Amino acid sequence: MTQYLLQISLAGLAQGSLYALTALGLVVIYNASTVVNFAHGAMGMAATYVAYVLISQLHVPVPLAFVGAIAAAFILGAVVQALLLERLNGAPILTQVVVTLGLFMFLEGVLGLAFGYNPRPMAPPIAIAPVTVAGLVLRPQDIVQLALLVALGVALAALFGATKLGLGMRAITENTYAARLMGIPVGRVLGTAWGLGVLLAAVAAILAAPTTSVTPNMMDTIVVYGFIAAILGGFGSLVGAVVGGLILGVIVNMIDAFLAPELAMSIVFGLLVLVLYVRPDGLFGRKAVQKV
Amino acid sequence: MLKLDHVHVHYGRVQVLRGVSLEIPDGSVVALLGANGAGKSTMLKAISGILRPSRGTIIFDGEDISRLDSSAIVRRGVIHCPEGRQVFPGLTVRENLLLGSYVRGNPRVQFDRVIDIFEALGPRLGQLAGTLSGGEQQMLAIGRALMGEPRLLLLDEPSLGLAPLIVEYIFKVISKFHEHDISVLLVEQNATLALEFADWAYALSHGQIRFSQAADELRDSDLVRSAYLG
Ligand SMILES: Nc1ncnc2c1ncn2[C@@H]1O[C@H](COP(=O)(O)OP(=O)(O)OP(=O)(O)O)[C@@H](O)[C@H]1O
Ligand SMILES: [Mg+2]
Numbered sequence: 030m031t032q033y034l035l036q037i038s039l040a041g042l043a044q045g046s047l048y049a050l051t052a053l054g055l056v057v058i059y060n061a062s063t064v065v066n067f068a069h070g071a072m073g074m075a076a077t078y079v080a081y082v083l084i085s086q087l088h089v090p091v092p093l094a095f096v097g098a099i100a101a102a103f104i105l106g107a108v109v110q111a112l113l114l115e116r117l118n119g120a121p122i123l124t125q126v127v128v129t130l131g132l133f134m135f136l137e138g139v140l141g142l143a144f145g146y147n148p149r150p151m152a153p154p155i156a157i158a159p160v161t162v163a164g165l166v167l168r169p170q171d172i173v174q175l176a177l178l179v180a181l182g183v184a185l186a187a188l189f190g191a192t193k194l195g196l197g198m199r200a201i202t203e204n205t206y207a208a209r210l211m212g213i214p215v216g217r218v219l220g221t222a223w224g225l226g227v228l229l230a231a232v233a234a235i236l237a238a239p240t241t242s243v244t245p246n247m248m249d250t251i252v253v254y255g256f257i258a259a260i261l262g263g264f265g266s267l268v269g270a271v272v273g274g275l276i277l278g279v280i281v282n283m284i285d286a287f288l289a290p291e292l293a294m295s296i297v298f299g300l301l302v303l304v305l306y307v308r309p310d311g312l313f314g315r316k317a318v319q320k321v
Numbered sequence: 322m323l324k325l326d327h328v329h330v331h332y333g334r335v336q337v338l339r340g341v342s343l344e345i346p347d348g349s350v351v352a353l354l355g356a357n358g359a360g361k362s363t364m365l366k367a368i369s370g371i372l373r374p375s376r377g378t379i380i381f382d383g384e385d386i387s388r389l390d391s392s393a394i395v396r397r398g399v400i401h402c403p404e405g406r407q408v409f410p411g412l413t414v415r416e417n418l419l420l421g422s423y424v425r426g427n428p429r430v431q432f433d434r435v436i437d438i439f440e441a442l443g444p445r446l447g448q449l450a451g452t453l454s455g456g457e458q459q460m461l462a463i464g465r466a467l468m469g470e471p472r473l474l475l476l477d478e479p480s481l482g483l484a485p486l487i488v489e490y491i492f493k494v495i496s497k498f499h500e501h502d503i504s505v506l507l508v509e510q511n512a513t514l515a516l517e518f519a520d521w522a523y524a525l526s527h528g529q530i531r532f533s534q535a536a537d538e539l540r541d542s543d544l545v546r547s548a549y550l551g
Contacts, residue, residue: 193423196412200420203409209371210403212395212424212469 032164037286038279043171045278046178047233051248051255052262052270053185054229058106060202060265061222064114064125068132070252072109073230074245075136076102080235081149081243091154099231106227107220114223115216141245148242174236181229182271188225189267198222230255253294254281257301263314272312322347322504323368323399323473328377328387330360330367337363339528340377345473350495350505352519352536354512360528361508362404365475368506369401370394381473396424398472404481404508406462410451414442417450417461421468428468435464438494456487463491474498477508492518516540 051069058066066072080098083089089097109132117125159168189195197218200208209215233255234248241247258277262269277297284293304312323345330338337360345351355361366372368379370391379387386394409417418435422428436443439460445453450461459479466474476495480488496518498505509515516522519536534542 196416196420197423199412199416200409200423203411204407206371207403207407207409208420209391210369210395210401210407211420211465212392213420214390214392 036165037282039165039167040171041279041282042275043168043174043278044282045258045275046174047237047251047274048254048258048277049178049271049274050181050229050233050236051252052258052274053182053267054226054233055255055259056262056265056267056270057185057229058223058226059259061198061226062110062114062125062219063122063202064129066223066226067126067129068109068136069129069227069230069255070234070248071133071136071245072102072105072227073232073234073252074248075105075140076227076231077151077234077238077243077247078140078144080238081151084151085149095154095235098235099228102227102231103224106223106225109227110220110223111216115219137245144243144245146244146246148244148247151238151243153239170236170239177232177236178271181232182267185225185267194218194221250294254278254297257297261301261304261311263311266311266313269311269313322382323506324380325364325368326378326380328364328367328374328379330363330372331375332363337528338367338374341525341528341530343523343530343533345504345506346521348499348502348504349520350499350507350518352512352515352522353506353508353525354515354522355525357510359525361525362477363528364525365401365403365477365506365508368394368475369399371401392424395469398470399475400466400469400471400473401475402462402466402477402479404477406455406458408450408453408458408461408465410449412450413447414450414453414461415446417465418442418446418468421465422470425468425470431468431470435467438467439464456483456491459483459487459491463494471503473504473506475506475508478510479507480509480511480514488514 051073055066055069058064076098079101080094083094083097084091113128113132114125117128153170155169155173157169159166161167189199197208197213200211200213201215201218205215233251237247237251254277255274258273259270261273261277262271280300281293281297284290284296325341325343327340327342328338329336329340341364353361353364363372367374370386370389370393374387377387378385381397381399386397386399409420418432419428422431425431441457442460442464445457450458453461463479479491479495492514495505495507507515507519516536516539521533522536522539523533524531
């Protein structure tokens with residue numbers, strides 16, 4: 030029984046790493062621009078189509094196709110920030126949120142028109158048979174997902190903790206006006222933050238593609254769990270996003286295994302309400318630092 | 322060094338600056354006086370590129386900077402230390418200072434210099450800026466501006482809400498800026514204090530310059546003082 034629980038938890042952590050990556054992207058974007066990006070999943074999905082076209086229609090080698098898709102995701106994020114949101118700078122946040130909602134529907138619609146709604150298969154990037162260690166079955170795909178989460182998490186921590194660009198992003202979060210007075214090129218830095226955020230969504234989507242297949246709505250469930258993970262973690266905390274995503278993955282996998290997959294979303298929302306009732310700022314939310 | 326020529330600034334349809342002209346000679350301290358709402362902070366924001374003038378030119382070192390963005394203006398050495406300090410409350414004192422040199426290369430030398438000037442900040446480098454006292458925050462705001470290696474410093478009400486001793490200390494620092502080839506445009510509610518340190522003064526009211534005069538003449542002219550400066 031413990032073996033079985035461990036196995037389910039392991040698969041849950043792997044699934045949770047997708048939620049965590051999605052949540053990290055949401056938080057990076059939100060921290061920089063205070064915009065909740067409802068097009069997040071759709072933008073990751075669009076990047077997955079780039080990978081799909083490169084691999085199955087242009088026969089580009091898989092690793093190269095992934096790099097291309099990730100680069101496209103970064104550019105998509107930066108362009109959306111520059112073309113749509115930079116214009117709306119100073120507009121009520123609700124307006125900006127409506128724009129991201131519109132973009133979500135636009136992307137799903139356009140890719141649906143272009144490729145249809147039939148799921149298109151995507152082979153797992155690594156075709157190795159699962160290995161068994163101490164009675165636990167380790168799927169290479171799961172290991173890759175967790176390893177990428179760790180690597181990207183460490184890279185983000187280094188970016189925000191030890192680079193000028195990261196410090197600039199945090200300054201914009203704290204006080205955009207003062208950031209401009211420091212000479213920080215706010216538009217460019219926000220564009221970079223959006224690029225990074227969408228890049229993270231794309232990594233999650235590409236990793237999910239072998240399981241979900243490539244469809245316009247492939248990210249719909251994952252991005253909802255990504256949002257929940259981010260909220261659980263305090264919507265703003267990177268550590269919170271990762272922990273929230275991993276916990277959520279395990280919980281969802283447990284519900285799938287012991288109850289019924291159809292119940293997962295409602296139980297998760299119930300738990301979310303419960304957690305927020307006890308801790309309104311989420312698990313890792315900082316109380317807003319006192320404004321001066 | 323800096324020359325404003327008939328600068329107009331609007332907030333939407335509301336006009337706040339109505340053709341302001343003003344000059345700051347190299348190495349001088351120029352005071353900008355005026356009542357609440359006169360448009361003093363607005364003028365500083367126009368110079369530092371936060372607001373774009375609807376008409377007029379702002380010439381810095383022979384170049385019109387009125388259409389440049391704030392980043393380009395900071396890089397030219399025009400640094401705006403804003404009203405209300407505007408520190409980054411959730412970042413440490415060290416991070417606040419480093420952000421001041423965002424557009425510069427190696428900040429180390431300047432960092433040591435600033436800590437030398439504002440010794441009170443030294444032991445607080447790891448502390449969050451939001452937890453500093455008002456006086457310390459003002460020192461941090463000025464120190465952060467100095468990190469940008471200013472040639473022209475725009476100082477908006479540095480004495481606001483501070484105890485006399487701290488004000489005295491801060492103005493002693495300001496009075497030494499000319500030794501480092503830093504010119505100053507000083508906005509102050511406290512006219513007596515400003516005139517003590519300034520070489521020249523302009524009085525702004527309702528978005529227009531009412532007069533400009535050498536500070537020492539203004540200091541002694543009771544008539545003008547009672548009429549304009551209260
Ligand atoms: N963002 C804004 N939108 C609209 N009007 C504004 C804005 N900022 C300032 N104003 C108006 O412009 C006028 C000048 O404001 P400004 O802040 O420049 O005055 P000030 O001389 O610095 O005053 P104080 O001494 O109180 O700081 C005021 O009437 C103010 O209401
Ligand atoms: Mg003001």
